[in-house]
Amino acid sequence: MAITNRAERAEENKRPIAPTDHLGDEVVRAEALTKVFGGPATSPARGSGSPARGPGSPSKPIRGRDEPEGMAGNKPGDEPDDTVASPASGGSRAGGARSDGAHDDRTRGDGARSGGARGDSGASGDVGSGAARGNGTSAGAGAGRAAHGGLVAVDHLDLSVRRGEIFGLLGPNGAGKSTTIGIFTTRVIPTDGRATVAGIDVVRHPARAKRVIGVVSQANTLDRSLDVRDNLYYHGRYFGMSRRESTQRAGELLEQFHLADRAHAPVISLSGGMAQRLMVARAIFHRPEVLFLDEPTAGLDPQSRLALWDLVRELHAGGQTVLLTTHYMEEADQLCERLAIMDHGRILALDTPAELKRTLGASSEIRLEITGDAGALAALLAEELGDATTGVKAVDGAVRCFVRQAGGVVGPAVAAAERAGVTLTNVLVTEPTLESVFISLTGRDLRE
Amino acid sequence: MTSTFFALLARDVRVLRSNAVTFVIRVIMQPLLLVFVFTYVFPKIGQAVGGSADAGAFSTILIAGVVALSIIFQGIQGVALNLVQEFGYTKEIEDRVLAPLPIWAVAAEKVVAAAIQGIIAAAVVFPVAAFVPATPVHLAVDWPVLVTLAPLAALMSGALGLAIGTLIPPQQVALIFAIIVLPLTFLGAIYYPWQSLHTIPWLQYLVLVNPLVYLSEGFRAALTSGVAHMRLLYIYLAVVGFGALLWAVGLWGFRRRVLT
Secondary structure, three states: OOEEEOHHHHHHOOOOOOOHHHOOOEEEEEEEEEEEEOOOOOOOOOOOOOOOOOOOOOOOOOOOOOOOOOOOOOOOOOOOOOOOOOOOOOOOOOOOOOOOOOOHHHHHOHHHHOOHHHOOOOOOOEOOOOOOOOOOOOOOOOOOOOOOOOEEEEEEEEEEEEOOOEEEEEOOOOOOHHHHHHHHOOOOOOOEEEEEEOOEEOOOOHHHHHHHEEEEOOOOOOOOOOEHHHHHHHHHHHOOOOHHHHHHHHHHHHHHOOOHHHOOOEHHHOOHHHHHHHHHHHHHOOOOOEEEEEOOOOOOOHHHHHHHHHHHHHHHHOOOEEEEEEOOHHHHHHHOOEEEEEEOOEEEEEEOHHHHHHOOOOOEEEEEEEEOOHHHHHHHHHHHHHHHEEEEEEEOOEEEEEEOOOOOOHHHHHHHHHHHOOEEEEEEEEOOOHHHHHHHHHOOOOOO | OHHHHHHHHHHHHHHHHHOHHHHHHHHHHHHHHHHHHHHHHHHHHOOOOOOOOOHHHHHHHHHHHHHHHHHHHHHHHHHHHHHHHHHHHHOOOHHHHOOOOOHHHHHHHHHHHHHHHHHHHHHHHHHHHHHOOOOOOOOOOOHHHHHHHHHHHHHHHHHHHHHHHHHOOHHHHHHHHHHHHHHHHHOOOOOOOHHHHHHOHHHHHHHHHOHHHHHHHHHHHHHOOOOOOOOHHHHHHHHHHHHHHHHHHHHHHHHHHHOO
């Protein structure tokens, strides 16, 4: 048994990003955005001549087959991404999706509001203390289906991103993040709702919308038939730049992104980090209004990840609006000015990282890793610790207590574990993280 | 929009230029071997091909078929195989799908790029025909037919490639050869005029579903005289009709692949 205090380390990770008060007008907007995979469309997508779906069995799990094929591939070693089985029916609505946020009442009542479809989910291990959040959000409800048999990847999502902002969608694999980005980047046709970028409806006017977006998707989509420089040069040409202008900008960006010495290398010779930098350079080449980054650092080594963060900050400093998805809470915490925590296609909470953590009402998280019945221990702790905690959750072989003050609570918590007859394998006391917020909202951790 | 379209085309031409050597090998091997075996080796070893002893007439018939075959092959090789790969494991078509164009225009660019390759491949047949055969090839070029049919044929082949490339799952590329290329080739009226099939009526009508039949017949009309061929009206109607059908299927498949 080891007691670790990670608070100091967390202290060093201060976010260098300025708060949001310098931000301008709204540049990305979603209204009641919904995507149902499979099954009959609840309402046909507007302006799309494309069939919602090819022949196929609506009952089959949607992973892979229904992702934007050929598009939303995954980096090697990455989890298959983002298609979601949401148990919510078409009629249910996310409660906490407004930009003012993630305040407890709204997210708490959520389960009750979304009705019968979720009533059976019984959030496992969600014991709660006096202030327990009663959200009945399904824990591992698995392949929930909409009433008509489709799978809801994005469920009545409302979103607004302001100019100059770095906005993040944080959630586990399958939360609907990539589908949301897919809609904004014209590759996924929503079942219902409206999405605009810079005032352009992306469903009605995809070709116009493509002018104002820059996209870095999860897969390496560099043009392997062209060398590094030509990947940029031809991209500029696609966007109507003259030969000279495109050549010049390619040169500048190769310098800025530290790729100048690889200008004539084939793109398959690039390392993962270099390829990702080139994809970002290509995405911003035509000076898009909004840069979309879908899991930009998934599969990157830690050093390349930090380098990419720096790059994104640099672009942000230059005024670039960025909308990114991630399932790394550190990335969300370090990089994003505002965050939407997503699960099952809905936004559970939306605010600055600091504010999201503050809503826990806890100064520390005590994590008891055990072998034994975590649910029973959680119930016991919730009772014993009483007002000292703002929430107790059993997740994945561990019990997490969100406490106002760790001092004076760790001892009793450990003692309670001994009495409950479980074997403690580790105890950690940390500052609350965004993962704590996610757990408190869903009863599950981000890695599930 | 047109500048984007031409930039996409310029990209494909750029790739073609940098792969010039492999491209030339790709387009020259098939006509070279066909012409060499059928019009050089067979006459030399006295093998009777073409029914009659008139080997020269056979060479003439064959050349038109080879031109047709070369064009249709570029549709398959230039678009279908590329698309299968780009949709399959490399995903690299994405940057072009995200170019500021409607999806149909991105697909159309693929077809046009394939058509350009098809025209080049067709042109390569002529020097091969001039130097390889042991027996004389008597070409009588009907220019109006040739210059109108060749682009139509090339575009139709590009559309065929688009349809194949978007419908065949990447894991089953080999199927392309078994169920498309082989029947297309052997029952495409390359080696014989379509009308000579009248002795096997069921086959004569069955092969009408093969678009290559019309290309072979069309190039026979454009390049030979005195050889029976289908009426030109039917040929044009069929090429345009198949082209439109394959384009519609190909576009449907393309959308299905790039949009969800």
